[in-house]
Amino acid sequence: MAIILPQRGTYDAYYDDALNMEKIEHRISEITHNYGYNPIRIPMYEAVELFSRSAGESSDIVTKEMFDFVDKGGRHIALRPELTAGVMRAIVTNKLYANYDLPLKISYCGPAFRYERPQQGRFRQLTQYGIENVGVTTPQEDAEAIILGYNITKKIGFKHVILKINSIGDQESRDAYRTALRAFFKDKIDSMCDDCKRRYEINPLRILDCKVPEDQEIAKGAPKMGDYLNEASRARFNEILKILDANKVEYVIDDTLVRGLDYYSHIVFEFHYISDNGTNLGAIGAGGHYDNLVKEVGGPELSSVGFAFGIERLNMLLKEINPEEYAKPTLDAFVMYMGENCRDKASELAFKLRNDENISCDINYTNKSFKASFKIAVRKNARYAIIIGEDEINKNVYQLKNLQTQEQIEVNYEDLVKTIKE
Ligand code: HAM
Numbered sequence: 001m002a003i004i005l006p007q008r009g010t011y012d013a014y015y016d017d018a019l020n021m022e023k024i025e026h027r028i029s030e031i032t033h034n035y036g037y038n039p040i041r042i043p044m045y046e047a048v049e050l051f052s053r054s055a056g057e058s059s060d061i062v063t064k065e066m067f068d069f070v071d072k073g074g075r076h077i078a079l080r081p082e083l084t085a086g087v088m089r090a091i092v093t094n095k096l097y098a099n100y101d102l103p104l105k106i107s108y109c110g111p112a113f114r115y116e117r118p119q120q121g122r123f124r125q126l127t128q129y130g131i132e133n134v135g136v137t138t139p140q141e142d143a144e145a146i147i148l149g150y151n152i153t154k155k156i157g158f159k160h161v162i163l164k165i166n167s168i169g170d171q172e173s174r175d176a177y178r179t180a181l182r183a184f185f186k187d188k189i190d191s192m193c194d195d196c197k198r199r200y201e202i203n204p205l206r207i208l209d210c211k212v213p214e215d216q217e218i219a220k221g222a223p224k225m226g227d228y229l230n231e232a233s234r235a236r237f238n239e240i241l242k243i244l245d246a247n248k249v250e251y252v253i254d255d256t257l258v259r260g261l262d263y264y265s266h267i268v269f270e271f272h273y274i275s276d277n278g279t280n281l282g283a284i285g286a287g288g289h290y291d292n293l294v295k296e297v298g299g300p301e302l303s304s305v306g307f308a309f310g311i312e313r314l315n316m317l318l319k320e321i322n323p324e325e326y327a328k329p330t331l332d333a334f335v336m337y338m339g340e341n342c343r344d345k346a347s348e349l350a351f352k353l354r355n356d357e358n359i360s361c362d363i364n365y366t367n368k369s370f371k372a373s374f375k376i377a378v379r380k381n382a383r384y385a386i387i388i389g390e391d392e393i394n395k396n397v398y399q400l401k402n403l404q405t406q407e408q409i410e411v412n413y414e415d416l417v418k419t420i421k422e
Pocket of ligand 1: 084116126128309311313
């Protein structure tokens, strides 16, 4: 029978990978909880309009990368390309803004889907862990989100991340900047790609995200956002930078950073990491402030800030940075027995350790030789082997072998548990 291959751009994570992704998610969940965030779970698919209204008609995510389809009931649906829009929709349809204190501090984790060209660290199904702080007005709240993101990178094992920051200002500043960009690209746009021609009409800021090398070269000479920030936008940006300085958060101001989603205003940021071997997967996490998203999806006007990390990218880099600490599946103990007569006793012990003592253990019921069983125990990274034969059953004891030191002792049940737990 022919093998059915996985879909292009998808990724099977198992054993070490899956375990570590779970650990990263668990760690992020602890940290976001410490910052007062509450989890949300939202559907993986929504009306396509939710994403075109929020991410923006000019973004690549909407124009090129959406996994959309018409369902059997004739509805135009899309698999979510990110979770922010869905969170906003959930806030509006569940009236969270009326039922809970503002700002709403919401965290999430789950898959997103983008029809991108797969390459290292870029998948068509990816996992995002993110937060949204909705109902935010002060620069302190924006800064807090950045500090939280920065601390997440530290706590999960990145010593040096590059935090790129920029302000794309308020609506007035961006309008002035768009006018300046149109003036700059006016006599160049005819030689640029078709996407850029479209971006020129809808949102010239998106030209700055173009991946075509010739267009990128032209865009290098474009005016910089920083020169078009009005006074209020500049003041907000400076206030945020001051808070980051006070909290010893290192950052670089990147005045080319505009982000690929249309909903941002004011502060935008990205976390990058380049390994000692030169591995650079692009942004490991990114976000920014946004003003109109809740309103765009039918709710009240609520300014917000948020970010999302890409779990696959974090995992790939952490595996490279710290292979020794990269967790392997482990067991506290592996139970082995001699002969069918001892099987029930061994099985009873395994259940007891797992259920009553919270000790992780495994047992192999195919009654292999001790030699084979020891090999399995070592491969499973078991710390101890527990050996049960007729003698042990008669004396009501166990042989407990430390698989690191190879030291073997005879113990009763209480000492067995005590030693393993030590
Ligand atoms: P984003 O920059 O599009 O922002 O994605 C956030 C992160 O998801 C990226 O930094 C990257 O680590 C990961 N990511 C994105 N695309 C891929 C891919 N194809 N393969 C692997 N990883 C990927 C957002 O999605 C915004 N919703 C973030 C946000 C939340 N802004 C405000 N609130």
